[in-house]
Amino acid sequence: MIACLHTEDIQHLDALVEGCRRVAIAAHTHPDGDALGSAAALVCYLRQSRGKDAVAILPDSPAPSVRPIIPDGAPFLFLDRQPEECRKRIAGSDLVFLLDCNGFSRTEGLQECFEASPAPKVLIDHHLNPERERFDLVFSTPEISSASELLHWVLLSLPDIGGDARKLPADTAKALLTGMTTDTNNFANSVYPSTFRMASDLLDAGVDRDGVLSTLYNQYRENRVRAMGFLQYEDLRITPEGLAYMIVTRDIRERFDLEDGETEGLVNVPLSIDRVKMSILLKEETDHFRVSIRSKKGWSAQQVAATRFHGGGHENASGGKLYWPGDIPAPANAAAFLERVSHECLS
Numbered sequence: 001m002i003a004c005l006h007t008e009d010i011q012h013l014d015a016l017v018e019g020c021r022r023v024a025i026a027a028h029t030h031p032d033g034d035a036l037g038s039a040a041a042l043v044c045y046l047r048q049s050r051g052k053d054a055v056a057i058l059p060d061s062p063a064p065s066v067r068p069i070i071p072d073g074a075p076f077l078f079l080d081r082q083p084e085e086c087r088k089r090i091a092g093s094d095l096v097f098l099l100d101c102n103g104f105s106r107t108e109g110l111q112e113c114f115e116a117s118p119a120p121k122v123l124i125d126h127h128l129n130p131e132r133e134r135f136d137l138v139f140s141t142p143e144i145s146s147a148s149e150l151l152h153w154v155l156l157s158l159p160d161i162g163g164d165a166r167k168l169p170a171d172t173a174k175a176l177l178t179g180m181t182t183d184t185n186n187f188a189n190s191v192y193p194s195t196f197r198m199a200s201d202l203l204d205a206g207v208d209r210d211g212v213l214s215t216l217y218n219q220y221r222e223n224r225v226r227a228m229g230f231l232q233y234e235d236l237r238i239t240p241e242g243l244a245y246m247i248v249t250r251d252i253r254e255r256f257d258l259e260d261g262e263t264e265g266l267v268n269v270p271l272s273i274d275r276v277k278m279s280i281l282l283k284e285e286t287d288h289f290r291v292s293i294r295s296k297k298g299w300s301a302q303q304v305a306a307t308r309f310h311g312g313g314h315e316n317a318s319g320g321k322l323y324w325p326g327d328i329p330a331p332a333n334a335a336a337f338l339e340r341v342s343h344e345c346l347s
């Protein structure tokens with residue numbers, strides 16, 4: 001068991017699972033590999049190992065690049081596709097899990113349903129500032145690679161698994177490795193000693209890592225790869241203070257027929273440049289830009305997200321939003337705003 005887990009909490013969780021029949025598992029909006037991987041892992045464990053009627057319920061359907069993370073046959077519902085079913089399932093559940101985010105506000109349109117549910121609620125997450133008062137049971141630490149890794153250690157601590165990853169359902173083991181791999185950017189960031197132990201456990205348990213990597217990194221659309229090249233060549237700007245930024249406008253999205261989520265990971269690329277301290281990617285939506293921020297050690301993405309972009313996350317990987325006309329008069333003013341952030345936060 002890893003240090004942040006306590007025997008009483010594990011016993012409490014085991015009792016909650018034992019006593020429930022229908023489980024709703026939620027994760028954050030715009031689900032990434034960790035949100036989908038952890039949700040898939042838990043749904044498969046609860047169904048296959050515990051015989052529970054478990055369903056994952058997310059606010060929106062995943063981008064094409066991460067969709068294959070969901071194992072065949074794993075029950076997932078999406079608010080943007082099956083709104084009535086999502087609401088009915090949440091209302092009819094007697095146990096609720098929230099994964100890979102620190103509160104129900106990150107489930108957007110599902111927030112009210114979840115908060116109205118009288119079922120016991122369990123949080124399993126690795127972001128800062130968990131909304132503890134909303135949950136009956138909280139597993140939360142930022143000192144871990146991913147929600148998938150934390151879930152791995154929680155599942156391994158349960159009596160039926162007893163520390164032996166080979167007792168996890170194969171779909172669960174694969175989804176856990178997949179979620180951790182995406183959140184660490186394939187063992188590049190937020191890797192802890194426990195992360196390697198987890199990976200080692202899962203490989204011992206028979207997970208096909210080559211298959212996981214191929215699903216994650218060898219199935220992009222050609223358009224996506226060409227768009228990445230264009231953005232790095234034509235769009236990338238670097239300020240004198242060392243802020244790299246790219247702005248994915250609607251025009252660029254249309255030109256390359258980019259789908260939601262297809263720029264995932266791009267924000268990390270400029271950090272490989274020696275003089276870059278921080279990288280920001282903006283994606284244009286109807287009245288705001290979605291903001292992704294990554295930083296090198298010693299520079300806080302989290303602080304910039306919290307003070308300039310109504311957001312937060314992790315010390316070196318955060319996100320937020322930039323609204324018009326609230327924060328900037330119009331989308332065209334985004335570059336000037338970023339230049340100012342660079343000057344104020346990095347010099």
Ligand SMILES: [Mn+2]
Nearest residue numbers: 034100147183
């Ligand atoms: Mn995560």
